[in-house]
Amino acid sequence: MGSWTEFDATYPPGVLTPASALLVALGHLAGASSIYANGQSGALADFLPRRGIAYEPDLLGRIEHYLKHVEVDTFAQEATQRLNRRQKLSLLLNMCHRRMAAGDERPETHPLIARMISALEIPLEELMPLRQSLSLLHDLSIFPQ
Numbered sequence: 001m002g003s004w005t006e007f008d009a010t011y012p013p014g015v016l017t018p019a020s021a022l023l024v025a026l027g028h029l030a031g032a033s034s035i036y037a038n039g040q041s042g043a044l045a046d047f048l049p050r051r052g053i054a055y056e057p058d059l060l061g062r063i064e065h066y067l068k069h070v071e072v073d074t075f076a077q078e079a080t081q082r083l084n085r086r087q088k089l090s091l092l093l094n095m096c097h098r099r100m101a102a103g104d105e106r107p108e109t110h111p112l113i114a115r116m117i118s119a120l121e122i123p124l125e126e127l128m129p130l131r132q133s134l135s136l137l138h139d140l141s142i143f144p145q
Contacts, residue, residue, distance in 0.1 A: 013058075014062065014065060015062075016066065016075070016078045016079060016082050017062060017082070020059055021075075021078075021082060021083055022087075022091050024063055024066040024067060024079075025075075026047045026095065027045070027063065028075070029110075029113070030045070030098075032045050032067060034068065035048065035060055035063050035064050072115070073115075076119035079116075080119055080120050080121060083120070085122075088120040088122055089122060091116070091120070092113070092116060092127060093131070093134065095110075095113050095116065096131050096134055097134055099113065100135070101138065108127065
């Protein structure tokens, strides 16, 4: 996959874009109030993916604005309006993946993820088969010695 800018339309300054929606959701899941680790050190926070996304100043500014100044419910409403169905599913699966990597066996019950599932209007019946595939990714007990 190339950079996000290849796929994004031109958005007015300050509005939520699909790329920023994904990263803001991951930030909220991590409990972050900024994209910068340790305040103003300039280091990016650990919740940001390390590959596949070009960190342009505009994107970072949008994420920072939403984490610091926009309530989660308002963010969820805007994401519902801005994202298409595939983007909504990907956002939810990325959130589930993060929780499962941290040892959560039922990430869909995490309060923020449950809230986002509801806000994004994705039926749990549609998400669960995809989420179960993620379970295989994290179940190393199926490889006995």
